[in-house]
Amino acid sequence: MRNLAVLVAKPRAEATIAELEAEGVYDDARKVSEHDDELVELPVTARPTETRFEEIVEQSDPEIRHTDLDSLLRERGWSDDDIDRAPKSWAVVGSVILVQFDDCPRPEEVGEELLALHGEAETVLSRGGISGEHREPDVSVVAGSGDTETVHTEHGTKYALDLREVMFAPGNQRERSRMGDVVSPDERVFDMFAGIGYFTLPMARAGANVTAVERNPASFKFLVENAMLNDVPDRIDAYRADCREMADVRVERVVMGYYDAHEYLDTALAALEPGGVVHMHETTPENRLWERPVSRLESAAHEHGRDVEILDTRRVKSHSEGVWHVVVDARVE
Known part of the structure; x- marks a missing residue:
């Protein structure tokens, strides 16, 4: 062959x-x-x-790729107990591998083997949490070149980003792609927490006109860059601001991609025209599905004298033990 x-x-x-x-x-x-x-x-x-x-x-003498991290670590002399503490999953974002190491011994060795597994990658980052009002990531380089700026591609959408400066949730891939499917050409959308364009870009590429608001200066820089990178600058009105300052927005769809989105429902409902759709994200304990997010949305709508029709409820991914990242889709009359 x-x-x-x-x-x-x-x-x-x-x-x-x-x-x-x-x-x-x-x-x-x-x-x-x-x-x-x-x-x-x-x-x-x-x-x-x-x-x-x-x-x-x-290729005359191609290098064969190992497909099993455990086998590579075992070749390094790792014990079964140490291998059990090694990460079992990771995410490749462009040329960067994101890993949560927890109590893994010798992360640098794991990083080197992950680079061997993913030949297109250049840097391995240890992934911590997200903190601060600008949702800034806690990461550190454990292997590779240390270059954290990259371009990641999903379903044809290109995301330029620097993983030292801005967050990227690989587990949200299906939801990002889905937002490009639900919008109609020329539909007016308000993305209240746009980030680098997580949902804005797929929607704009599908033909929607998006008012995208982001207050983190690093994320906003990439939002503008990504509008150009995806050839949709004419479909994105980007604002570096607090979304609550956007008093004159009137749209047919509102995207609230933020765990505490319920705190901003007054702004979302003020922007949403009758019959429009809102997508509200939040983190919800298993025992409060789906009562808590739905009741929050219904209560806010009723305070504005509006009726709510729940269209869909979805689990996006596990956030922590017993807690889910969820989305509620609703039509607001």
């Missing part, structure tokens, strides 16, 4: 891998390798027909 690989520019590696995977020709049994200062070799099982690349080559 011929060991084929396509040559692509390094900045496009992560996006091209996703395209090759979608086409069904990416060979994850071999490692990504550097071709020269500008190009990398991405292994493929056959010549791609739908994915753009510079050239196709045949």
Whole structure:
């Protein structure tokens, strides 16, 4: 069997891998390798027909990719007890690997092996929590180049970001993609907590006109950059502000992608035209699903003399033990 690989520019590696995977020709049994200062070799099982690349080559001595972190750590002499304390999951965001290490011994060694597993990645970050009024991430470099600025691609949407400065929740991928599916062309949307464009970008790419508000200066910088990167600057009105200051907004849909979104329902309802839809996020204990988020939304609407029709309730991901990140979709008359 011929060991084929396509040559692509390094900045496009992560996006091209996703395209090759979608086409069904990416060979994850071999490692990504550097071709020269500008190009990398991405292994493929056959010549791609739908994915753009510079050239196709045949590799004479490709490096085989290990697919099991535990096996790599065992080769390093790790005991079974130490391996049990190693992380079992991680996220690749562009060229950065995000890992929560907890009480894992020797994180640097784990980081080195994760870079071996993911040849397109350059940096491994230890992931802590999110804190402060600007929702700033607590991260530290444990392996690799230390470069934390990257471009991450999901379903065709490009997110430029610096993971030292802004948060990115890999577990929200399905919800980000979904928001691009639910909007209609030319629909007016208010994204109250836009961040770097998590929901704004998929909606704008789908044809919606989005008023995107973000008060974190670092996130706002990337929000503006990402509007250009995705060729939708004409569909995004970006404001660096507190969303409660946006008194003149009138829209058909409001997105509230913030765990304490219920505290901002007065602003959301004031912006939402009759018959419009609100998407309210929050973290809810298992034993309060779905009573707490629904009652919060209904109570706020009734205070404004408005009726609520619950359209959908969804669990996005586990937030902590016994607590879920959820979304309530509702039509407000």
